[in-house]
Amino acid sequence: MQDAAKNSVISKAAFSKLAKFAYDESGLLLVAEKSVMIQSRLRPRMKSLKIREFDDYIDFVCSSKGEVETKFLISALTTNVSHFFREEHHFDLMIDHLKSIISNNQLQSNRLRVWSAGCSNGQETFSIIMSILERIPEAQKLDVKILATDIDPKVVSFARSGCYHENMVSNLSEEMLGKYFTDSGNSSYTVNQELRSRAVFRELNLLRDWPMKNYFDVIFCRNVVIYFDQETQQKLWPRFREKLSDNGKLFIGHSERMVAAESFGFKTCGPTAYEVEPSITRNKVNEVKETHDGTT
Numbered sequence: 001m002q003d004a005a006k007n008s009v010i011s012k013a014a015f016s017k018l019a020k021f022a023y024d025e026s027g028l029l030l031v032a033e034k035s036v037m038i039q040s041r042l043r044p045r046m047k048s049l050k051i052r053e054f055d056d057y058i059d060f061v062c063s064s065k066g067e068v069e070t071k072f073l074i075s076a077l078t079t080n081v082s083h084f085f086r087e088e089h090h091f092d093l094m095i096d097h098l099k100s101i102i103s104n105n106q107l108q109s110n111r112l113r114v115w116s117a118g119c120s121n122g123q124e125t126f127s128i129i130m131s132i133l134e135r136i137p138e139a140q141k142l143d144v145k146i147l148a149t150d151i152d153p154k155v156v157s158f159a160r161s162g163c164y165h166e167n168m169v170s171n172l173s174e175e176m177l178g179k180y181f182t183d184s185g186n187s188s189y190t191v192n193q194e195l196r197s198r199a200v201f202r203e204l205n206l207l208r209d210w211p212m213k214n215y216f217d218v219i220f221c222r223n224v225v226i227y228f229d230q231e232t233q234q235k236l237w238p239r240f241r242e243k244l245s246d247n248g249k250l251f252i253g254h255s256e257r258m259v260a261a262e263s264f265g266f267k268t269c270g271p272t273a274y275e276v277e278p279s280i281t282r283n284k285v286n287e288v289k290e291t292h293d294g295t296t
Contacts, residue, residue, distance in 0.1 A: 008046070010039055010054035018058045026074050026151055027207045027232040041076045045069070075152040078227065080120045084127045084172055087222065090251040091131045093270050094218050097249050101217060102138055106247060108215065111143040115216045115243070117206065118224035119148035122159025122199075123168070128220070129195050130180055147212065149204035160201040162191035206236060215245040222272075223253035230259070237264035241276065250274045 010018070018038075019030040030038060039054060049069070051057045060066045061073050085091060094114075101107055112132070116125045125148040132139045150156050166187045169177060181189040204210070206224070219240055225233045240250050241264055252258065252272050261267060266274040 008039075008053045010035060010058070014055040014058045017062060021058075021062045022074070022077060025070060025207075026205060027228045028074070028077055029227060029229050029232075030077070038077065042073070045072055045076055071151075071153050075154050078152060080152065080155050082120045082123045082223075084123045084169065085131075086124065086127075087251075087254055087272075089271060090220070090222070090273060091127065093249065093251070093273050094128070095131055095135045097247075097275075098132065098136060098217060101247060102136065102142075106245075107142070107217070108245065109143075111145070111214075112139065113214060113216045114146045115212075115219045116146060116148040117204075117219060117221040117240075119150050119156070119159055119201070120152075121155050121164075121168075122148060122162065122201070123164075124148075124220060124222070125159065125199050125201075126162070126180075126191055126195050129198050130176065133194070134176075144198050146199050147216075148199055148201045151203065151205050153203050156201050156203050162196055164189055164191075207232070210239065210243065212243060215248070216243055217245055217248055219244060219248065219250045221250065221252055223256070225256050226253060233258075234264075237261075237266070241265040244276055246276055246278055248276050 012032075015030075015032060015035055015038075022028040022030050042054070042057065046052070046054070046057050049057070049060070051060065061069045098112065102112075114128050114132075116128060119125050125146050128146050129144070132144060148156075148159060150159070163184060164181075166189065169181065169189050172181075177189065180192055180195055182192055184190045206221075221236075221240065225236060228236070237258055244250065249269065250266065250273070252274075254272055256272060258264065258266060258274060261274055262277060265277055267277045269275040
């Protein structure tokens with residue numbers, strides 16, 4: 001069985017079917033040039049399901065019977081690489097912004113809210129919390145919560161556990177490691193209750209409905225939209241604006257850009273950092289959103 005799956009090759013028709021399915025389900029843009037890599041990532045799933053041929057696997061996952069498999073497919077196709085305090089300038093900008101709104105009494109009901117959209121294994125989420133606790137003394141008196149979401153149930157489960165191999169925490173100082181982590185043995189460390197209590201982990205497909213009702217002071221969505229085409233990105237930007245407070249900030253990945261940020265209600269405030277443009281009203285942004293959604 002293993003050799004049969006190893007020797008199987010995806011047909012052009014099946015790849016096209018897979019590409020359309022992945023795009024429709026999650027916005028992932030699959031190109032034929034990466035077919036070999038995609039096949040290598042899907043072979044373990046085929047082996048698990050005892051399916052010999054790629055075409056049969058794709059027929060299955062695209063059918064009603066393969067609904068559960070969809071999450072495993074998306075997980076296999078996406079890359080979850082991160083580390084603590086990645087792109088540190090974003091954390092500096094976040095802290096400066098949060099200090100400003102706290103000092104100017106601009107928090108909503110004494111609540112501080114940050115969304116880590118595409119949280120991967122949770123390093124970004126816990127980095128956000130550590131930054132806030134370390135650098136904003138008033139945070140101890142505030143209702144601080146970080147919403148962490150990802151489309152991949154496996155990484156959400158991993159992040160929720162808060163347990164990391166020593167290699168994954170190697171860039172943290174001994175002081176930070178001792179203050180916020182517990183040595184769990186077996187060369188692993190677990191985040192402490194202070195961090196864990198401020199994080200809420202959920203599965204979320206960014207292309208589907210967002211159930212959150214309150215606004216966020218900051219949104220991190222880094223190294224996520226790189227998987228999406230321009231059309232999908234343009235549908236997401238106004239949705240992020242809609243979920244931000246009127247002085248909120250959005251951070252994206254180092255290789256990502258928001259083209260024509262002003263049209264989505266943003267202006268640049270640093271490298272791959274954007275802040276809400278207050279002169280552009282929510283109604284105006286909603287008009288842009290409806291245009292890109294094709295509802296007008």
